[in-house]
Amino acid sequence: MNIQxxxxxxxxxxxxxxxxxxxxxxxxxxxLPQGAVPQNCEVLASCRAKLARGHARRESYxxxxxxxxxxxxxxxxWPAGDSSxxxxxxxxxxxxxxxxxxxxxxARKSMEALRK
Numbered sequence: 001m002n003i004q005x006x007x008x009x010x011x012x013x014x015x016x017x018x019x020x021x022x023x024x025x026x027x028x029x030x031x032l033p034q035g036a037v038p039q040n041c042e043v044l045a046s047c048r049a050k051l052a053r054g055h056a057r058r059e060s061y062x063x064x065x066x067x068x069x070x071x072x073x074x075x076x077x078w079p080a081g082d083s084s085x086x087x088x089x090x091x092x093x094x095x096x097x098x099x100x101x102x103x104x105x106x107a108r109k110s111m112e113a114l115r116k
Contacts, residue, residue: 003027003092006065010038011087027089036074036085041065047111060114062107068092069100071107
């Protein structure tokens with residue numbers, strides 16, 4: 001399964017957009033209901049960012065499917081009047097590949113920094 005099909009499986013109610021393997025693995029999933037969480041995957045790690053009072057939530061996820069490890073953030077869509085959430089992809093790599101281990105390390109360090 002390619003990344004676009006995998007994202008449709010993880011976020012079936014969203015619209016996959018901007019899936020760019022040539023741009024470091026960046027991707028977006030738009031038009032998600034508020035409070036959206038990944039489905040049909042194993043969550044390896046997650047973290048809710050500590051934000052200043054009054055700011056919207058931002059959550060980071062490191063997930064694993066049968067074929068891919070994926071790191072992304074779920075946050076409110078822009079402009080502020082839009083009531084949907086969106087996913088901003090940080091990267092993805094095949095399970096078991098060296099890139100997968102590097103991505104997992106990056107994700108865990110990023111999440112640890114958000115917890116401080």
